[in-house]
Amino acid sequence: MSERAGLPGLAGPKAEKAVSLALQGGGAHGAFTWGVLDHLIEDGRLAFEAISGASAGAMNAVVLAEGWRRGGAEGARQCLHDFWRDISLDGELPPYQARIVRQALGFWTDERSPFRIWLDFFSGFASPYQNVLDVNPLRDALEALIRFDEVRECGGVKLFISATNVWTGKVKVFEKNELTVDHLLASACLPEIFKAVEIEGVPYWDGGYMGNPPLFPLFYGVSTNDVLLVQINPIERRETPRTRGEIHDRLSEITFNAPLLRELRAVDFVTRLLDEGKLAEGDYKRVLLHRIEPTGHFDDFPARTRRTADWTMMKTLFERGRSAARDWLDRHYDDIGVRRTIDLRPTYE
Secondary structure: OOOOOOOOOEOOOOOOEEEEEEEOOOHHHHHHHHHHHHHHHHHOOEEEEEEEEOOHHHHHHHHHHHHHHHHHHHHHHHHHHHHHHHOOOOOOOOHHHHHHHHHHOOOOOOOOOHHHHHHHHHHHHOOHHHOOOOOOOHHHHHHHHOOHHHHHHOOOOEEEEEEEEOOOOOEEEEEHHHOOHHHHHHHOOOOOOOOOEEEOOEEEEEHHHOOOOOOHHHOOOOOOOEEEEEOOOOOOOOOOOOOHHHHHHHHHHHHHHHHHHHHHHHHHHHHHHHHOOOOOOOOOOOOEEEEEOOOOOOOOOOHHHHHOOOHHHHHHHHHHHHHHHHHHHHHHHHHOOOOOOOOHHHHHO
């Protein structure tokens, strides 16, 4: 999968440094991450040794790997474009397939659309286990998009996809060599809509509940110390939600950011102990954490638009993601491999 020898992971011919990517989930707002990835790939100076992701972040990670398998860097850019275009309202999937894919991802465009009414009914009064059809329509669409058997067998990038173990409440991270469509479905399984996805007899829900995205897999078995977090769920919002929908959306943001904040606190704690000489450098990894964040990019796209399948919005977020990646590279490329570029304590305190 790599085009250049000497660097781990997915490395184009211009790659000079390697990073790991941590991709947060967030529905249609994942189009921002698509834009970030598109510019990083086009720029070409970074190799991707490992990618972790949850929900939409997991989709971006696996689609990127699938596209690189098909046609290198340009194949990855094209595959990501096709994925996001296909799940939009203007996509080229057959109408029935496009509709069910968007519904499975939780997208709607009309507050009183039939799917929104159905979702309100099930989330307020019923369980997905009362749905006698027991289908997840995203399965067929993903199997048509991704050749999981070939992704598993390709060398290069390491993939880590998170899901939440329903029985234990703990995060479960699945690696590339075991990935199937079930693992992606589990990573994006919203329990108010779908039955838990069973893998080897164990039920799983959306990975964002306990690892959005999981950072710890990028600390072990990965040679690079640099981790680039692409965050799309705002940590702060300076407004009080008042409607039912606004309250639900803010609760979702808080819930899906909580595991990330815990991991950032742990990274900061270990780093401070290393700085103080209380831990040996050889025994603990000094993580150089970087972040491309949503601040300013989602001001006109409130949380509820995560469920909007509008292509114009997705293209806007894509362009903002490209711009954010360009700005980050301009400011911090020289810091990669040298120092972290995020002050962690104000983030989690």
